[in-house]
Amino acid sequence: MTGIPTGSRPIARPSCRRHALALVLALGLLAPPLVLSAPAHAAGNLAVSPTRVDLGETGTATIAVRNDGDEGSVLQVSAMRWLDSPMPDALEPAPEMIAVPPVFTLKPGAQQVIRLALRDRSRPPVERSYRLLITEVPAPASGGAQSGGVRFALGFNVPVFQRAPGALADPVWTIQSAVGGPILAVRNAGQAHVQVSGIAVQDDAGRSLAQVKEAFYLLPGRSRSWPLPAAAKGGLVTVVADTNLGTLEERLAAPRD
Structure with a gap:
């Protein structure tokens, strides 16, 4: 389960939802087919595919x-700009992206396809990053308000990217001196994201110094x-x-002070 910022709202306002639907259906004819074999992420009894x-x-x-x-579940979809990484909750509404349907009911055993479309289809000079929030609208637990029960909402926070033509990631690794000791740093000097699933740091004799098991994106x-x-x-x-x-290997000199 992924934490979803409160106050999310569907990106298409009710007054323009019909126009948004027409635009997405038109663009949807050009969309790549859904790959059902793509990796899926599950939250409770709900699953989403692909995960990126x-x-x-x-x-x-x-x-x-x-x-x-x-x-059955009632789900709300919100398209958000992703402003910072690795924080997946550094978000703001993305009115340039349409997500249809913005709200839907999913019956047991059913599947719903969400179509995404950018209003401006020009290619950016630097990769654009978004997050698609798919949030279950909470409903009272069995017994209703009299029992005081609450059913917890589930949700997904899916990264969405619009890559610039020819854009590549360029992770630059350094070891910096700090008051508390040396610091390993990486900066993405490229124009596209890099996804890191693990880091191992070894000394010159091959002994392990540190491991980072966290998986993250770097915009x-x-x-x-x-x-x-x-x-x-x-x-x-x-x-x-x-x-x-792929597997990246960098040899660095650590400062003495």
């Missing part, structure tokens, strides 16, 4: 939500850093990172 969306040259895409439970221009043990000071350090670019 790439908007192609048409600026359109699809994503499916499936209900494997025994009860263009963003940085991350982690403290290293004092044993890294003044030596040669090898950083091995598992990423969507």
